[in-house]
Amino acid sequence: MKKKTAKLVLSFLVIITALILPLSGIVKASVVYPEYHPQDIINNEPSYDEVFELIVEGDEARLLSQINFNKYSQLKGIRLARTAILDGSIINLENPIPSLNIINSIVNLASFDLNDYTSVSLASAYVIGDMVENPKIHIGDTLNEEYKLKINNLYGLQTHEKRIDEIAKEIYTQSDGTNMDIVRLVTLYVIEHIEYDINNLYTDLPAYDSIINHEKGVCTHYSGFESRLLNKLGIFAISTGGCSDLKDCMHSGHAWTIAYIDDNWYYIDPTWIDDDESINALKTKDYQSSQMVLSWYMIPANDASSLYATERKPDFTMYNSIPIEYRTSKLSILDKKQEENEQQKESQEAIEPPINNNAIKVPDTGVFTPKKGFTIIGTILYIITTIIAIIFLITKMIRRIFKKHKSNSF
Secondary structure, rough: OOOHHHHHHHHHHHHHHHHHHHHHHHHHHOOOOOOOOOOHHHHOOOOOOOOOEEEEEHHHHHHHHHHHHHHHHOOOEEEOOOOOOOOHHHHOOOOEEEEEEEEEOOOOHHOOHHHHHHEEEEEEEEEOOOOOOOOOOEEEEEOOOOHHHHOOHHHHHHHHHHHHHHHHHHHHOOOOOOHHHHHHHHHHHHHHOOOOOOOOOOOOHHHHHHHHHHHHHHHHHHHHHHHHHHHOOOEEEEEEEEEEEEHHHOOOEEEEEEEOOOEEEEEEEEEEEEHHHHHHHHHOHHHOHHHHHHOOEEEEOOOOOOOHHHHEEEEOOOOOOOOOHHHOHHHHHHHOOHHHHHHHHHHHOOOOOOOOOOOOOOOOOOOOOOOOOHHHHHHHHHHHHHHHHHHHHHHHHHHHHHHHHHHHOO
């Protein structure tokens, strides 16, 4: 009798384990929102309560005008990633949603109806068009130098802008006036006036307090200072970055500069060429004497054989999509009249909206998650069956124990 009871208990535990494990998976899966892309919605038309987040990558932005957003009352957020969407008005929302996240993209914020979103976040984003100031906009990592002036507590630029202008003028007077010589002298100034803050003693300060007052910083200070000085001297530059080790991007975040010079994009990493050999190579213009300079200074962005292409993964890969009219510095101290003319031109020009092609159809990518109707019913039946099975087993065990107790009492 004891063996039968032991077997029954063992069977009960096995069945419970077998039932609970998949059930836990169902519960876990139920709180993971499926990600939808525009083509998933257009091709498959999921039910209104399934779409919580819409992911828009690359040229998928052209499909947004085909989506009836009002059908999806559970939509919590839209994420734009690696896209050059220029007109946010094609996102027609009837009811506001919590978030709009713009990552690694180029956008015209003035074309978005900010009343449609509770929060707008920018990360490695470049903003074109009219400047937009709104408390909803969280600028975690904007690539616009002029936007950085608005975040004084983070960058400290308003305090040090006059000194930065003076430094830029000093550099220009030493140069021969050519872009290449300006870049050389800017890079030389940056690496001679910043010492790497290896112990992170100053990284909690506003960036330019650390740079100007203490001459300390990490890669973002180097690349930010390089980019700002270049912009001051009429050269359009962006502080961006990616991984310094493609095998471990999680722990190798790094920053460097992309500069637009003579109709070409170039990578410059002032952090990695901050050594005596590189400084001497820049001073003497003998670039061949430094392997670091050859590897990390003025490298064409389209050079597929460069270490940037083979060993690093840039976060911002949309620079070629920045319209030509925006590839000029708005901070230049060299020609204020030209700057004013450019600003006036930008305010008058209307950005052409994307083509609304209702005939666009794209193949199913497999990202689409099927309708959940049958899955929900199946889950409910599964739970009910499980409860019945447990009750049955418990009842059977109680009866067996009671029967055994009764027989022993006689």
